[in-house]
Amino acid sequence: MRKIIAVVDDEEKIREIIKSFLHNEGYEVLEAEDGKEAIELADQQAIDLMLLDIMMPNMDGLQALREIRLINRKLPVIMLTAKSEEIDKLLGLEMGADDYMTKPFSMRELAARMRAVLRRSAPDVEAAEVDEIIKRGDIEINLNTYEAFINGETLNLTPTEYKILVTLAQKPGRVYSRLQLLDISMGEAFANYERSIDTHVSNLRKKVEKDPAHPEYIHTVYGMGYRFGDKK
Structure with a gap:
């Protein structure tokens, strides 16, 4: 069964690039463009992993992650952001993110991080x-x-x-x-x-x-x- 990945980013071009790559890697992809839509996906869809951007309008990724963790503590989440400050990494980890990637990143690195998160989220x-x-x-x-x-x-x-x-x-x-x-x-x-x-x-x-x-x-x-x- 194909893993379902939620890609949450307000930039359509970025979503399309990631979506195309993940499709080629054998994943099924769901999309959202802000934090509120991310929460709806986490609540209504069976998702294996979420890629969640931090800087978004309406509701940013950190706010969304806080709400998502109230709904589903086990959903693996990788934060995506253009920021590189250490404080953002710590905030994401404290709220329950499983990993953190700073834009721009290579698709190969993204795939490796995703495999690692999915592997450790599976029962031993x-x-x-x-x-x-x-x-x-x-x-x-x-x-x-x-x-x-x-x-x-x-x-x-x-x-x-x-x-x-x-x-x-x-x-x-x-x-x-x-x-x-x-x-x-x-x-x-x-x-x-x-x-x-x-x-x-x-x-x-x-x-x-x-x-x-x-x-x-x-x-x-x-x-x-x-x-x-x-x-x-």
Whole structure:
């Protein structure tokens, strides 16, 4: 079955270029020209991944992403923008974006980023065959259904947050460097974005910790990386 990609950009020419390329790559493409239409697509269509521009009229991509995450926490989203400031990247990541690309970009790079995001948003079948359920304290992760819970309540995690949680929870006590977590959750192509892991971990802590400033589960090992507490 062909993957369905939503391309959201107010510039028709850009949408047409991306659409033509993605069609040749075997994807089905849906289009929207502003944030409001993006929200409607996320709410009404079965989408595998959204390419979401930031600078748009009526409602920009960051506002749209905030609303989309209330509708669908699991929809993979790659932000597109002409801006290159670090603050825009951090804002997008904090709101739940899975990746960020600055215009202009090559179609080959876009395809590689999309494959990486789609790959890490899919359930880990091999891991599911080994251990279907991971239980750590009040956290439970079902590797078959690609779901995580805390005290029986569903954790609304982005694909990257889910990958980080699974990686750390599978081996409590083991320290993972930022680069290792980046490679596992986002792929080696993102080596230059090592510090973005800090943002994803911070977002994850807000969802799983009673007091994110004093975490029980996800510990920082200063100068090294992160580890999962020894929760049974």
